[in-house]
Amino acid sequence: MATSSGAGGLLRFAESRKNLTGCVCGLVGVGVTLTGAAGSLWPLVVGGLYAAGALIAPPERPDTPRFPTAGEQLDALRTDFGTLRAYLAEAELPAASRERVTALEALVEALLEPGWVSDPDHLHTLARAVRQDLPEAVDTFVRTRWWTRFSPGSEPPEEHLDRQLSALHEEATAIAASLRDAEAVRQETHTRYVEERGL
Structure with a gap:
């Protein structure tokens, strides 16, 4: 060797x-x-x-490291999101929490469609939600609810889960609003361009 x-x-x-x-x-x-x-x-x-x-002679330069592009990161995140959805489908959740999770899943799925999210901050927020926050929220709820059976009268774990899901939904909604605003600006700019072109 x-x-x-x-x-x-x-x-x-x-x-x-x-x-x-x-x-x-x-x-x-x-x-x-x-x-x-x-x-x-x-x-x-x-x-x-x-x-x-x-x-x-000039010194040797190491090769510049290659990092995943935004598109590659998005592809990997979509794969991880599929894994997360399979996990969430098996988790036993109250009806209200299940509705919140379903709404959040639909929003994240729309945001992860190709061609929408390219901002590194938005991508980081979505990656954190998919890979950390959402699975942690559900797993903690499931574990806490199991132990709550032995100590009745304590704060219901559903309240914390619903608060966490609401916060995650707000983050995803803020990204969607940002994308909507960017597209609105783009549309207005194109309208001005087309109208002024004929003058």
């Missing part, structure tokens, strides 16, 4: 800018030697020119 690593490092150095520039300068030294100008010091001339070339 160490030999393989050493061979890889040697290959990387052989292909590096420093080595290639040094080799070019070393070849210049060989040319100087062939003319007889270097005399008996030719090894020093060739080695010195190689070292000088290696020193002046």
Whole structure:
């Protein structure tokens, strides 16, 4: 394994800018030697020119990391949303909470349609809702409700679930409103353009 690593490092150095520039300068030294100008010091001339070339060569730059595009992130989020919907369908929820979850699912599904959400903040909010907030809210409710049977009279877990679902619905509604406003501005701009074009 160490030999393989050493061979890889040697290959990387052989292909590096420093080595290639040094080799070019070393070849210049060989040319100087062939003319007889270097005399008996030719090894020093060739080695010195190689070292000088290696020193002046620009440093190696690591490859720029590639991160998922907004479209790729949206595709992955849609896949995760499908997983979440399957989980929510199996969760035992009160009728009122089920209605809230269904409404939230419909809104998130519409927002995740291709071509709508591209803003990184909106994408982050939706990803957090799908991958963290909504599953956590339902899971916590299911667990808390199970323990509530042993301590009657405590605060009903349904209240917390409904408050969480309302807050998540408000966040998704704010994104929808932002998209609606952006489209309205776009429509108004196009109307002005078409009307003024004929003047």
